[in-house]
Amino acid sequence: MKNELRIYNSYKGKKETFKPIHEGQVGMYVCGPTVYSDVHLGNCRSFTSFDVIYRYLMYLGYKVRYVRNITDVGHLEGDADTGREDKISKKARLEQLEPMEVVQQYMNGFHDMMKVFNLLPPNIEPRATGHIPEQIEMVQTIIDNGLAYEKNGSVYFNTLKFAERDGVYGKLSGRKIDDLVAESRADLKNQSEKNHPSDFAIWIKAAPEHLMHWHSPWSEGFPGWHLECSVMSTKYLGETFDIHGGGTDLKFPHHENEVAQSYGACGCAPANYWIHGNMLLMNGRKMSKSDGNTIMPEELFSGGSSHISKGYSPMSVRFFMMQTHYRSTLDLTDGALQAAEKGYRRLMEGNKLLQGMQHPGNGNVGDLDKEINGLIDQAFADMSDDFNTPKALASIFELVTKVNSLKGGQLSFGEITVETLQRMQQTFTDFIFNIFGLLDEDIDVSGSGVVDELMALVLDMRQQARTDKNWGTSDKIRDALKAMNIQVKDGKDGATWSKE
Ligand SMILES: [Zn+2]
Numbered sequence: 001m002k003n004e005l006r007i008y009n010s011y012k013g014k015k016e017t018f019k020p021i022h023e024g025q026v027g028m029y030v031c032g033p034t035v036y037s038d039v040h041l042g043n044c045r046s047f048t049s050f051d052v053i054y055r056y057l058m059y060l061g062y063k064v065r066y067v068r069n070i071t072d073v074g075h076l077e078g079d080a081d082t083g084r085e086d087k088i089s090k091k092a093r094l095e096q097l098e099p100m101e102v103v104q105q106y107m108n109g110f111h112d113m114m115k116v117f118n119l120l121p122p123n124i125e126p127r128a129t130g131h132i133p134e135q136i137e138m139v140q141t142i143i144d145n146g147l148a149y150e151k152n153g154s155v156y157f158n159t160l161k162f163a164e165r166d167g168v169y170g171k172l173s174g175r176k177i178d179d180l181v182a183e184s185r186a187d188l189k190n191q192s193e194k195n196h197p198s199d200f201a202i203w204i205k206a207a208p209e210h211l212m213h214w215h216s217p218w219s220e221g222f223p224g225w226h227l228e229c230s231v232m233s234t235k236y237l238g239e240t241f242d243i244h245g246g247g248t249d250l251k252f253p254h255h256e257n258e259v260a261q262s263y264g265a266c267g268c269a270p271a272n273y274w275i276h277g278n279m280l281l282m283n284g285r286k287m288s289k290s291d292g293n294t295i296m297p298e299e300l301f302s303g304g305s306s307h308i309s310k311g312y313s314p315m316s317v318r319f320f321m322m323q324t325h326y327r328s329t330l331d332l333t334d335g336a337l338q339a340a341e342k343g344y345r346r347l348m349e350g351n352k353l354l355q356g357m358q359h360p361g362n363g364n365v366g367d368l369d370k371e372i373n374g375l376i377d378q379a380f381a382d383m384s385d386d387f388n389t390p391k392a393l394a395s396i397f398e399l400v401t402k403v404n405s406l407k408g409g410q411l412s413f414g415e416i417t418v419e420t421l422q423r424m425q426q427t428f429t430d431f432i433f434n435i436f437g438l439l440d441e442d443i444d445v446s447g448s449g450v451v452d453e454l455m456a457l458v459l460d461m462r463q464q465a466r467t468d469k470n471w472g473t474s475d476k477i478r479d480a481l482k483a484m485n486i487q488v489k490d491g492k493d494g495a496t497w498s499k500e
Contacts, residue, residue, distance in 0.1 A: 003384035005060060007243075008327060010251070010274040011172055015386055018273065020242050026057050026064045027241035029233040029271070031250055032125070034071040035106035036087040039113050041297055041332070042280040042287060046247040048318060048437075049277040049326035051119040053245070053387055055435050060384075067236045068122040069229060070110075072103040072129050073212055073222055086222065089211040099211050103129075113297055116314045118437050124236050128228035132214045135223040135231045138265050139203050139216075147264040151193040153205030153219030157260055159198045166263050169198075172274065173252035200257050202227050226257035233270060234262070244271035248278050281331045282307065295332070308334045312341055315441050319344035322389045322436050343397075348440055349498055350400035351428045353407050359418045368402070368415035375399050376427045383435065396431055399424060442499055459488065459495045 005018040020026050030050045033043055047068075057064050073086060092099040114121070128135075139155050142148040147165075148157050163169040163177050170176050177198060201224040206213035213220050233241060239262070246255060255274065262270040280287065287294045295305045303311030312320075320340035324330040363369070375395045382391035403424075405411040413421070432438050458477060465473040481488060481497070488497050 003381050005057075005384045006386055007273050007275065008386045009272075010276045011269075011271075016273070020062065021238075021240070021272070024061070024063060026062045026243065027237035028054065028057070028064060028066050028243040028245065029229070029237055029241060030066070030068045030122070030244075031229055031246035031254065032068040032070050033106075033110050034087060035103050035110060036091045037106060038296065039106075039110045040287070041295060041300065042247070044113060044117055044297055045280040045321055045330060046277045047114065047119055048117055048321050049387075050245050050275075051117075051437055052322070052326075052389060052435065053243075053275065054120060054122075055437055056383055056387060059430065059435055065124070065237065066122040067124045067126065067233065069232050070103075070107055070125060070127045071225065071228065072100075072107070072127050073225075073228070086210075086212065092211055093209075100129075116297070116301075117318055118314070118439050120437070126232045126236065128223070128232070129212075131228065131231055131235065132223065134235060135227050136203075136214075136216050138227060138231050138234075138261070139218075139223070142202065142261065142264040145264055145267075147260075148202060149195065150203075150218050153221060154193060154201055155203035155218055156194050156199040157202050157257065157264060158195060159200070159260065160196045162260050162264060168263065169260055170256065172259055173256045175252060175256070200224060200226065200253060202261065226254055227261060229254070230258050230261040230265065230270065233258075234266070239266045239270070240268050241271055243273045243275060245275040245277070248276040251276055275326075277326045278329045281329050283333055284331055300337075308337065312337050313441055315438050316341040316344045318436075318438055319347070322393055322438075325386075325388055325390055327386070344438070345499070346400060347396070347432065347438075348442070350403050351432055351440075354403045354425055354428055357403075357406065357421060357425075359416075359421045360413055361418060363413055363417040363420070364415065365417055366415040368411060369417055369420050372399065372402060372416060372420055372424060375402075376423060379427065379431065389436065392431065393436075396428070399428070455486075455497050459497065462488075463495065
């Protein structure tokens with residue numbers, strides 16, 4: 001059942017068999033949010049992709065240490081390391097808040113949203129401001145190793161020297177030093193301090209109005225954005241660890257520069273496998289505030305946006321994300337969300353039916369039995385092939401069709417064994433709740449299966465009223481349920497319910 005895991009390694013541009021450094025253990029670092037504004041939906045998609053990866057690694061039996069940082073010194077305005085003011089300082093100045101107030105507010109909001117989407121928290125969530133001494137230490141080490149230089153209180157990484165020495169600068173993003181020179185912007189303020197246009201700051205001297213700054217051997221200043229991830233991943237996972245993840249937009253310059261810093265500090269690669277999640281689009285285009293092609297998670301839930309016809313529940317949206325592979329762009333449209341909402345409900349109802357099934361105990365291994373086991377094997381094989389959630393979902397939906405046919409009597413329990421039914425029940429629980437991380441919104445809204453028990457009670461009372469020919473009461477129950485969008489179906493085994 002458990003296949004060899006294959007991962008598409010962005011650093012090598014190909015799929016590889018996953019072999020952790022320490023058997024049975026995985027160290028995974030994912031670049032976290034910069035907490036200077038509300039978390040946007042693209043981030044939610046990215047972190048949800050890594051949540052599924054984290055969950056599947058644990059499902060495979062690995063002990064995972066998952067580290068996801070909080071960027072709370074802010075990275076700089078404009079081009080990643082060349083502006084003068086960081087985003088958190090700017091926000092704090094505009095809103096007349098302490099920078100740490102800005103950080104706390106948006107960090108709380110970020111955590112709330114991760115809970116709404118049912119993401120598991122990482123094992124360690126280090127903050128950049130809590131690791132300033134370690135960052136200063138790494139800057140010094142890189143200087144000592146001859147790969148960084150100081151100019152007017154700022155320290156720059158020497159990319160040209162690194163490219164000559166190690167030959168890997170640009171390897172992750174597929175860029176060459178020549179391209180980097182052509183791309184660099186001549187109008188940037190501190191460009192003249194650099195030896196070479198592709199050099200990047202690892203320590204920045206703070207301007208007098210800059211709110212967040214620390215003492216260092218070079219100046220009163222703050223670390224370059226890329227440095228924190230090198231420092232915190234090294235501190236909690238070691239110089240070289242298993243998996244480094246992030247959105248594809250972080251490949252350059254952020255991750256490229258992380259690689260450079262790691263080589264600069266310890267002469268080794270930071271991670272053996274790089275995983276990059278693709279972008280979230282809306283109506284086929286990149287989301288962008290400036291042209292109005294954007295939607296906030298809250299608007300998506302409430303329906304308060306002109307881009308959608310109604311609100312969608314968090315689990316419908318999470319299901320929507322599962323329908324596309326993490327390395328493909330995901331296009332958010334109203335139609336796709338409606339389809340996802342239906343799919344999510346069909347899956348949940350199929351699961352409810354399946355979990356309630358009891359085998360009469362006289363099954364044989366027939367074609368149906370083989371087919372069901374084949375679909376289960378296929379779902380796991382697809383997850384183990386670079387976490388292919390859409391393909392795994394397709395097999396699970398074929399199983400939902402079997403479940404509905406078993407319930408409807410078109411297929412017979414005589415064609416499957418007791419073990420196969422149990423395996424199917426376990427597989428649904430594993431996939432839906434443990435791997436895809438979905439919640440049953442009908443149940444979990446109230447806490448723990450209470451709704452199901454209450455509904456069973458209500459349906460019993462309704463049945464009793466009908467038996468007693470107490471039509472007033474049975475009609476009252478029917479109308480009240482209808483008002484709550486709850487549909488009741490009467491079958492030969494009694495009544496069942498579903499939410500419309
Ligand atoms: Zn990072």
